[in-house]
Amino acid sequence: MNPDLHCHSTVSDGALEPEALAQRAADNGVTLWALTDHDELGGLARARAAAGRIGLAFVDGVEVSVSWANETVHIVGLGVDPGDQALGRGLAQVRSGRDTRAVEMGRQLEAVGIPGAYEGAMRYVSNPALVGRTHFARFLVEAGYCRNVADVFARFLAAGRPGFVPHVWARLDEAVGWIRGAGGIAIIAHPGRYRFDALERDAMIDAFIDAGGRGIEVVTGSHTPAQYLEYAEVARQRGLLASCGSDFHGDRESRIDLGGLPPLPAGLDPVWEALP
Ligand code: AMP
Ligand code: MN
Ligand code: MN
Ligand code: MN
DSSP states (O other), X not given: OOEEOOBOOTTTTOSSOHHHHHHHHHHTTOSEEEEOOBTOXXXXXXXXXXXXXXXXXXXXXXXXXXXXXXXXXXXEEESOOTTOHHHXXXXXXXXXXXXXXXXXXXXXXXXXXXXXXXXXHHTTOSXXXXXXHHHHHHHHHHTTSOSSHHHHIIIIISTTSTTOOOOOOBOHHHHHHHHHHTTOEEEEOOGGGSOOOHHHHHHHHHHHHHTTOOEEEEEETTSOHHHHHHHHHHHHHHTOEEEEEOOBOOTTTOSSOTTOSOOOOSSOOBGGGTOO
């Protein structure tokens, strides 16, 4: 078993087309694959068709941007119906502010001496509704302002940096509700990445469970091996299903390749056993 249940295509901020991702997943030995583009279902039909041609088991997924207590939290939905109308409408609403935000990011970067960043970022965007920080990061690397994508985030795009524009995304309970309504399982993505203290983290997990959320990513490209164990314990204590996914975006941008994660720690309930 080698499930990889979190990654991105050109339909959001990944560098590969859904078909190329399917091939890479199969080549790397993935046995169950999900595409989870940010706030967007538009790549799922292509991904499913490509996976079918290769004989790779596929799960329809999405990663919804949520605002909770002044922090952006990502909620992955697995096993969603890509034709579900309420989910589609909800995601369209989440996407709607991205362009204005990107224009403002361009203005702020110009103010610190980087002209043309909005136009530059848009050259990396395949889906105009889905411009995000990664597209800006690719432009800043290409234009020689930074060595790599991680460096761009540290200097310009993380919270508090000059190109960071705060944004209000979906509410946690809404996002979980859309995923459940579309027949899917809601999962807290990369919990180790949020700037919460222990109380805030527990409160977020309480609100997530109250809304009907059922899973948490334990093994992800964003976690250290120590965090695999930390969040395995959180999953056991809170009775959450455990998920795993590389969060692969592209060569030279992602620490972990598709299919490159170790197995889940023992004694967990894997989310894939709960998928229909
Ligand atoms: P956005 O939805 O536009 O705020 O962009 C969020 C995306 O930025 C994430 O899904 C990652 O792909 C990327 N990202 C966020 N923080 C970092 C980081 N420190 N290094 C590299 N990529 C990051
Ligand atoms: Mn991303
Ligand atoms: Mn994420
Ligand atoms: Mn992701």
